Amino acid sequence: MILHTVNKSPHTSNCLQSCLRTLSDQDALLLIEDGVYAADNHYANQTEALGEEITLYVLKADVDARGLQNRLSSRFQVIDDAAFVDLCVQYPKTQSWY
Amino acid sequence: MILHTVNKSPHTSNCLQSCLRTLSDQDALLLIEDGVYAADNHYANQTEALGEEITLYVLKADVDARGLQNRLSSRFQVIDDAAFVDLCVQYPKTQSWY
Amino acid sequence: MSTTAKNILAVMRTGPYGNQTAKEALDAVLTAAAFELPLSLLFMDDGVFQLLPQQDTQGIGAKDLSATLPVLPMYDVERFYVEQSSLESRGINSAELILPVEVLDSEQVKVLFAESASILSF
Amino acid sequence: MSTTAKNILAVMRTGPYGNQTAKEALDAVLTAAAFELPLSLLFMDDGVFQLLPQQDTQGIGAKDLSATLPVLPMYDVERFYVEQSSLESRGINSAELILPVEVLDSEQVKVLFAESASILSF
Amino acid sequence: MKLSILVYGSPNGSQAAATAYRFTKAALEKGHEIYRVFFYGDGVYAASALNTPPQDEQDLSSLWRELGEQHNLDMVVCIAAALKRGVLDPGEAKRFEKSAHNLSAGFTLSGLGQMMDASQQSDRMITFGY
Amino acid sequence: MKLSILVYGSPNGSQAAATAYRFTKAALEKGHEIYRVFFYGDGVYAASALNTPPQDEQDLSSLWRELGEQHNLDMVVCIAAALKRGVLDPGEAKRFEKSAHNLSAGFTLSGLGQMMDASQQSDRMITFGY
Numbered sequence: 001m002i003l004h005t006v007n008k009s010p011h012t013s014n015c016l017q018s019c020l021r022t023l024s025d026q027d028a029l030l031l032i033e034d035g036v037y038a039a040d041n042h043y044a045n046q047t048e049a050l051g052e053e054i055t056l057y058v059l060k061a062d063v064d065a066r067g068l069q070n071r072l073s074s075r076f077q078v079i080d081d082a083a084f085v086d087l088c089v090q091y092p093k094t095q096s097w098y
Numbered sequence: 099m100i101l102h103t104v105n106k107s108p109h110t111s112n113c114l115q116s117c118l119r120t121l122s123d124q125d126a127l128l129l130i131e132d133g134v135y136a137a138d139n140h141y142a143n144q145t146e147a148l149g150e151e152i153t154l155y156v157l158k159a160d161v162d163a164r165g166l167q168n169r170l171s172s173r174f175q176v177i178d179d180a181a182f183v184d185l186c187v188q189y190p191k192t193q194s195w196y
Numbered sequence: 197m198s199t200t201a202k203n204i205l206a207v208m209r210t211g212p213y214g215n216q217t218a219k220e221a222l223d224a225v226l227t228a229a230a231f232e233l234p235l236s237l238l239f240m241d242d243g244v245f246q247l248l249p250q251q252d253t254q255g256i257g258a259k260d261l262s263a264t265l266p267v268l269p270m271y272d273v274e275r276f277y278v279e280q281s282s283l284e285s286r287g288i289n290s291a292e293l294i295l296p297v298e299v300l301d302s303e304q305v306k307v308l309f310a311e312s313a314s315i316l317s318f
Numbered sequence: 319m320s321t322t323a324k325n326i327l328a329v330m331r332t333g334p335y336g337n338q339t340a341k342e343a344l345d346a347v348l349t350a351a352a353f354e355l356p357l358s359l360l361f362m363d364d365g366v367f368q369l370l371p372q373q374d375t376q377g378i379g380a381k382d383l384s385a386t387l388p389v390l391p392m393y394d395v396e397r398f399y400v401e402q403s404s405l406e407s408r409g410i411n412s413a414e415l416i417l418p419v420e421v422l423d424s425e426q427v428k429v430l431f432a433e434s435a436s437i438l439s440f
Numbered sequence: 441m442k443l444s445i446l447v448y449g450s451p452n453g454s455q456a457a458a459t460a461y462r463f464t465k466a467a468l469e470k471g472h473e474i475y476r477v478f479f480y481g482d483g484v485y486a487a488s489a490l491n492t493p494p495q496d497e498q499d500l501s502s503l504w505r506e507l508g509e510q511h512n513l514d515m516v517v518c519i520a521a522a523l524k525r526g527v528l529d530p531g532e533a534k535r536f537e538k539s540a541h542n543l544s545a546g547f548t549l550s551g552l553g554q555m556m557d558a559s560q561q562s563d564r565m566i567t568f569g570y
Numbered sequence: 571m572k573l574s575i576l577v578y579g580s581p582n583g584s585q586a587a588a589t590a591y592r593f594t595k596a597a598l599e600k601g602h603e604i605y606r607v608f609f610y611g612d613g614v615y616a617a618s619a620l621n622t623p624p625q626d627e628q629d630l631s632s633l634w635r636e637l638g639e640q641h642n643l644d645m646v647v648c649i650a651a652a653l654k655r656g657v658l659d660p661g662e663a664k665r666f667e668k669s670a671h672n673l674s675a676g677f678t679l680s681g682l683g684q685m686m687d688a689s690q691q692s693d694r695m696i697t698f699g700y
Contacts, residue, residue, distance in 0.1 A: 002431055007456060007569065009211055009242050011286065014110045018331070018363050021403065024428045033455045034214035037245065042287020061255025061462070065213050067248035067262070071287075081466035088463075088564055089441050089472070095329065095431065096439040098448075098456065098569025100309055105586060105699065107333055107364050109408065116209070116241050119281065122306045131585045132336035135367065140409020159377025159592070163335050165370035165384070169409075179596035186593075186694055187571050187602070193207065193309065194317040196578075196586065196699025202690055216452040217578075220611055220651060227682035233690070257458055257498040314689045317697045324560055338582040339448075342481055342521060349552035355560070379588055379628040436559045439567045452655060453583055453612040453700065482583040485615070490656035492666045497654065524627065525582060526620030526672065536622045540670035542656065570583065 002027045003091035006035035007098050010043060015097040020046065025053040028091060030084065031076070036062045044073035059084060100125045101189035104133035105196050108141060113195040118144065123151040126189060128182065129174070134160045142171035157182060202313035203234035208243035209318060212261045213253065218246055221318035222264060229271035238308060239297070240279035244286060247278070247293040262294050279305055324435035325356040330365035331440060334383045335375065340368055343440035344386060351393035360430060361419070362401035366408060369400070369415040384416050401427055442475045443467050444558035449570035450482035451500045457486055460568035461503055468511050475562045476514045478555050482570060484522045489544035501544050508546035519549040572605045573597050574688035579700035580612035581630045587616055590698035591633055598641050605692045606644045608685050612700060614652045619674035631674050638676035649679040
């Protein structure tokens with residue numbers, strides 16, 4: 001059980017692609033910084049195709065900064081910094097894709 | 099007539115893609131730094147499909163550093179730093195993709 | 197400096213907050229405007245994200261760039277171009293953007309590059 | 319520290335010379351080896367380019383990383399893994415690499431991540 | 441729980457430096473123990489006492505220093521990464537006969553062994569890449 | 571021909587800083603005039619006099635300083651970018667009551683107007699991005 005974070009835009013970087021290749025069931029994916037563009041409902045086909053065992057999160061501060069509040073795929077849960085810490089505790093390991 | 103430079107790996111960044119969309123005939127493309135991985139003959143399909151009016155260059159120091167000496171597409175001319183300066187003089191403008 | 201000035205194309209390719217590039221590119225553009233240099237802005241790749249409305253940067257502790265960009269027309273910077281394919285691949289409608297932009301297809305982008313005397317690449 | 323040590327997976331994802339990441343990741347790996355921590359290296363994405371032979375860095379003024387990497391087995395670091403799809407998309411044959419690597423398909427990569435107690439992400 | 445934070449991003453070159461700060465602050469507010477914050481790569485630039493951002497921009501160096509003081513944080517800057525990037529404490533400045541030192545109060549220069557120690561002693565370790 | 575060089579990459583965070591140096595050197599060897607080298611973004615870190623790379627690694631700050639002296643180069647560091655990144659000359663250190671200054675000899679702090687001037691006065695301008 002790993003918490004994966006991705007902080008790069010899927011439009012300009014291969015980070016998300018590489019992360020998706022290594023995601024196991026029971027893992028979680030948290031998009032932060034420019035990674036949150038992957039939660040845009042105009043782009044999220046790939047993440048929406050993931051099995052329901054994989055939980056998808058997106059960091060609120062980064063969504064708000066980028067004006068994506070009304071563009072998010074419903075597959076993602078929007079979480080605040082405190083919940084980011086909770087995830088880090090809940091999952092025994094993190095892998096950061098950057 | 100523009101000299102375009104690309105310094106990011108085509109495997110990890112969209113720089114080359116964006117550059118290719120804006121290349122005009124009579125422009126030149128010079129790959130530098132991690133951009134030289136796009137001249138690898140295992141990858142160069144896209145650049146090899148460009149018209150012959152567009153000249154393709156790759157910087158020798160970066161090719162050598164990365165061990166690509168024997169992996170280069172024949173479509174690319176290998177040039178040294180002095181020839182990089184010459185290109186910059188020959189073309190009235192440069193656009194750097196990074 | 198403006199009478200015989202070379203016209204400048206500033207190419208804005210990065211999202212607004214992943215690093216300081218968009219911010220520092222905008223500072224450079226404002227300086228060019230202050231010097232009354234003829235100036236065009238081309239937003240492409242993630243640069244188009246700079247133009248989305250509803251940006252609220254309180255949570256990340258950064259300055260809101262979308263509050264500064266609309267200042268440009270007051271400095272007589274009025275040529276804002278956006279690359280069509282960058283908009284399309286991001287599902288963005290040009291009408292929703294915070295600046296009045298002209299959408300260019302790839303042939304028009306090539307012409308824009310060709311007609312510029314100097315390029316600032318960001 | 320090694321008797322009850324957590325095993326570490328170092329994930330190497332960057333090319334050798336575009337920035338200092340590969341160099342500084344290797345410094346961290348050598349430190350882990352000096353502390354005799356159980357250690358595996360996974361090369362994926364452009365990280366696999368670190369393992370190409372014939373690197374000659376004189377022209378760019380950087381240290382040749384491919385001269386340091388083969389030192390690792392002398393420090394008892396011996397588990398080198400390479401992601402298969404990263405090799406394939408780059409047209410690289412594992413036999414030509416400068417370290418004896420084990421090629422892992424994506425299911426095996428997932429197992430490797432799962433079995434590691436701590437991950438160093440580079 | 442005992443957490444360690446690895447920071448690799450330059451304070452201006454990457455948002456990661458700011459995210460790492462927010463994460464650390466949130467973890468402390470939740471009552472977790474921060475075992476260590478380790479600055480590596482261009483992340484070491486956050487430890488320069490000379491950083492002078494404009495008044496209307498975030499001053500990450502000051503924010504870290506204040507958080508460190510408040511919570512007695514172990515904020516370690518990799519000495520090898522710091523030296524090559526010009527972040528020096530008085531001892532290193534003297535040793536290399538440099539004209540000044542600039543390591544901010546609250547930060548300590550030390551070796552990569554501190555990163556390995558963090559990986560062993562912490563319950564969780566999270567990397568904020570550039 | 572009159573060339574200007576823009577450097578945006580951090581000396582360690584990006585190879586661009588080293589490539590810019592090599593290009594400038596090659597241009598001078600070909601007899602071109604370098605109108606200005608302008609350091610912006612994380613590129614300003616090359617101008618710190620405190621950078622202390624290991625002996626077996628390239629010391630870009632020293633290389634620029636020597637090249638600048640030899641050819642009397644106008645090496646301008648954007649003052650706004652430099653201040654927020656902790657690269658200060660004696661005047662700015664005093665003005666902001668900082669404990670030290672670290673701008674290397676041969677570099678000058680100045681405004682973005684110098685970038686615009688370079689775009690107008692040079693025959694060619696080339697950017698080395700990060």
